[in-house]
Amino acid sequence: MISKVLFLTAVGLSSLHSAKSQSTPSICDNSTLLIDSRRVLTTAQECTTVAGDIVIQYASDYPATMEFPNLESVDGSFLSINFDEDIRVTRLSAPKLTTVRADVYISRWVNLTTINMPVLTTINRVRLNNLPSLTSANFLSTLETIENNYEVTNTSLKEIKNDKLPFAVFVEIFDNKELEKLELTALTNASYNVALRRNKPGVEVSLPALKEVFFFEFQRISSLEIPELERAIGHFVVNDSTVETLEAPKLRDVGIWYDPSSSITNNRGLLIQNSGNLKSLSFPALEAVQLDLVIRNNSELEDISFPMLKRVTGNVGLEGTFESVRFPELDRVGGVFSLGNDEAGFNCADLQGFKNNGTIRGAFSCPQYQELPTRSGTKADSKKEIEDWLNWSSSGTGFESFRSTNAFVFAIFASTAIWFV
Ligand SMILES: *[C@@H]1O[C@H](CO)[C@@H](O)[C@H](O)[C@H]1NC(C)=O
Ligand SMILES: *[C@@H]1O[C@H](CO)[C@@H](O)[C@H](O)[C@H]1NC(C)=O
Ligand SMILES: *[C@@H]1O[C@H](CO)[C@@H](O)[C@H](O)[C@H]1NC(C)=O
Ligand SMILES: *[C@@H]1O[C@H](CO)[C@@H](O)[C@H](O)[C@H]1NC(C)=O
Ligand SMILES: *[C@@H]1O[C@H](CO)[C@@H](O)[C@H](O)[C@H]1NC(C)=O
Ligand SMILES: *[C@@H]1O[C@H](CO)[C@@H](O)[C@H](O)[C@H]1NC(C)=O
Ligand SMILES: *[C@@H]1O[C@H](CO)[C@@H](O)[C@H](O)[C@H]1NC(C)=O
Numbered sequence: 001m002i003s004k005v006l007f008l009t010a011v012g013l014s015s016l017h018s019a020k021s022q023s024t025p026s027i028c029d030n031s032t033l034l035i036d037s038r039r040v041l042t043t044a045q046e047c048t049t050v051a052g053d054i055v056i057q058y059a060s061d062y063p064a065t066m067e068f069p070n071l072e073s074v075d076g077s078f079l080s081i082n083f084d085e086d087i088r089v090t091r092l093s094a095p096k097l098t099t100v101r102a103d104v105y106i107s108r109w110v111n112l113t114t115i116n117m118p119v120l121t122t123i124n125r126v127r128l129n130n131l132p133s134l135t136s137a138n139f140l141s142t143l144e145t146i147e148n149n150y151e152v153t154n155t156s157l158k159e160i161k162n163d164k165l166p167f168a169v170f171v172e173i174f175d176n177k178e179l180e181k182l183e184l185t186a187l188t189n190a191s192y193n194v195a196l197r198r199n200k201p202g203v204e205v206s207l208p209a210l211k212e213v214f215f216f217e218f219q220r221i222s223s224l225e226i227p228e229l230e231r232a233i234g235h236f237v238v239n240d241s242t243v244e245t246l247e248a249p250k251l252r253d254v255g256i257w258y259d260p261s262s263s264i265t266n267n268r269g270l271l272i273q274n275s276g277n278l279k280s281l282s283f284p285a286l287e288a289v290q291l292d293l294v295i296r297n298n299s300e301l302e303d304i305s306f307p308m309l310k311r312v313t314g315n316v317g318l319e320g321t322f323e324s325v326r327f328p329e330l331d332r333v334g335g336v337f338s339l340g341n342d343e344a345g346f347n348c349a350d351l352q353g354f355k356n357n358g359t360i361r362g363a364f365s366c367p368q369y370q371e372l373p374t375r376s377g378t379k380a381d382s383k384k385e386i387e388d389w390l391n392w393s394s395s396g397t398g399f400e401s402f403r404s405t406n407a408f409v410f411a412i413f414a415s416t417a418i419w420f421v
């Protein structure tokens with residue numbers, strides 16, 4: 001019996017060998033392998049490696065399952081975009097594919113339910129876009145290295161999970177009408193953003209290893225796990241969500257005040273709004289918010305406390321039914337401080353003290369909410385704003401804390417100065 005199995009295996013292997021030693025079709029070496037008919041597809045299915053890009057265009061005669069049974073690596077991209085007619089294939093499969101050097105970009109296959117690429121580990125970026133029937137894409141979980149984007153837009157995936165990817169530039173998860181969970185458990189750094197928009201309301205988000213992100217933006221989420229997050233360089237936004245608690249135990253720094261390489265067109269620093277179930281906020285390590293700190297329209301939120309917050313370079317805007325608002329370490333607010341409170345008898349006097357002793361530079365309003373001023377966004381204005389801030393924050397009270405708390409601003413200021421010469 002055993003010898004029979006061995007014999008069969010040996011036959012299998014040798015036939016595989018002979019298949020491999022047969023010459024592969026020359027189109028596998030094309031700089032662009034353009035698949036636009038069933039005939040070309042049949043030839044392309046023989047390729048083991050493709051030297052250039054695979055580009056799949058519409059054809060009326062594709063089979064329901066499009067399979068690349070031998071394909072192991074693609075030196076260019078695997079693309080299917082920009083065609084007039086929707087491709088009707090329901091299943092795309094490349095069971096041996098491990099590497100795509102450039103992009104995997106699949107768009108507008110309206111009937112596609114399954115992408116089966118179970119051993120794909122390495123690509124530059126993935127963009128799945130307008131695949132409203134897609135319910136399974138196993139490679140999203142098997143990816144180990146990505147140099148750029150992880151984008152999933154307009155699919156029917158219920159879960160997006162990956163426990164191997166340590167880094168991505170963009171993580172954008174938009175318009176997924178069935179999405180319930182996003183779990184990227186190995187991700188430590190997203191150098192441009194992690195953003196969720198317009199997905200099914202109530203997505204549970206788990207990013208247990210994330211330390212640093214540039215723009216952080218969450219809409220329609222029901223929970224957020226970020227135990228290791230230390231820095232959101234651009235902004236931190238939670239909006240239109242059903243979260244009951246928001247905890248960021250290690251977050252120290254939010255928001256960039258001014259960076260000449262990215263034009264800042266809004267005031268967003270730390271923004272938490274339109275989340276009617278939110279009952280508690282915990283930001284025990286937060287020391288600095290560049291631009292604005294805004295907490296508005298979270299009807300259940302009664303207590304606001306930022307125990308370590310020293311400075312806000314922009315404005316502070318708080319609106320709601322608060323019982324207590326505490327900033328025990330607050331040292332500098334560069335703009336206005338506006339607090340609108342519907343709770344009768346709220347005592348504004350303690351906060352007024354920050355205005356009286358010069359901690360707040362701009363106007364102070366409480367208990368009436370005054371809309372916050374918006375910034376112009378031009379580089380020259382931003383430069384002036386930084387100079388103003390430096391002049392103001394180095395004068396008067398709190399010079400002791402000036403050096404340490406403003407080190408970051410100085411670093412940006414130095415690069416700004418170089419930019420403007
Ligand atoms: C492969 O490249 C040749 C030469 O450029 C071109 O004529 C042919 O159409 C290409 N085939 C495919 C399938 O892209
Ligand atoms: C493919 O999708 C179109 C548009 O959603 C739909 O009309 C058609 O019935 C679908 N075909 C199959 C085979 O599912
Ligand atoms: C999703 O993709 C389908 C197919 O291209 C398109 O008809 C639909 O408008 C898209 N939905 C969104 C929200 O972009
Ligand atoms: C995150 O990635 C960016 C871009 O590669 C890099 O500059 C930055 O140092 C990384 N941050 C951390 C904390 O690893
Ligand atoms: C907040 O969510 C609302 C509704 O979904 C949207 O219109 C608005 O643009 C969002 N604002 C921000 C700052 O994300
Ligand atoms: C306030 O938040 C609720 C969700 O809790 C939302 O339905 C409502 O539109 C928001 N109000 C404003 C003025 O944005
Ligand atoms: C300014 O006033 C606030 C509120 O009364 C107080 O907590 C803070 O310690 C004062 N700061 C300085 C530098 O006097």
Ligand SMILES: *[C@@H]1O[C@H](CO)[C@@H](O)[C@H](O)[C@H]1NC(C)=O
Pocket residue numbers: 384387388391
């Ligand atoms: C900041 O202060 C310095 C020294 O007092 C002064 O020369 C400069 O004009 C000031 N800049 C602004 C923007 O006020």
